[in-house]
Amino acid sequence: MTDSYATVLELEARVSDTFEVPADAARLIARASELIDMATMGRAQAAWDLDPEDADLKTALSDATCDQVEFWLEVGEEHDIAGIRGSLQGGRVQIQKMPGVLGQRALRTLLRAGLYWAGAGVT
DSSP states (O other), rough: OSOOOOOHHHHHHTTTTTTTOOTHHHHHHHHHHHHHHTTTHHHHHHHHHHTTTTTHHHHHHHHHHHHHHHHHHHOOHHHHHHOOEEEEEEEEEOOOOOOSSSSSHHHHHHTTOOOOOOOOOOO
């Protein structure tokens, strides 16, 4: 896998109006890139390798990676590291309010780029 799909400068440009970019931004970008590759079942890396000069693809992967880091800045990276944890209420574990692993903006960016869904096309 490529080291990362985005740079710290791209992250700053994407999220600086909402969040301060942390000192460990390069680490977060590398982890988000790993998650993007996993979420696309390797299609992100395969597309990157197939046409490394595809500017639209590079932009989509950079945006999705930055969107994932933004998601972690908002909800915390902890649930991705420790696993989903629910709260105990009335003898039941409530997990529906917990955030998913992949942020919604990152998901939408991957869907628009055709990297997330691998279903059959309709002609």
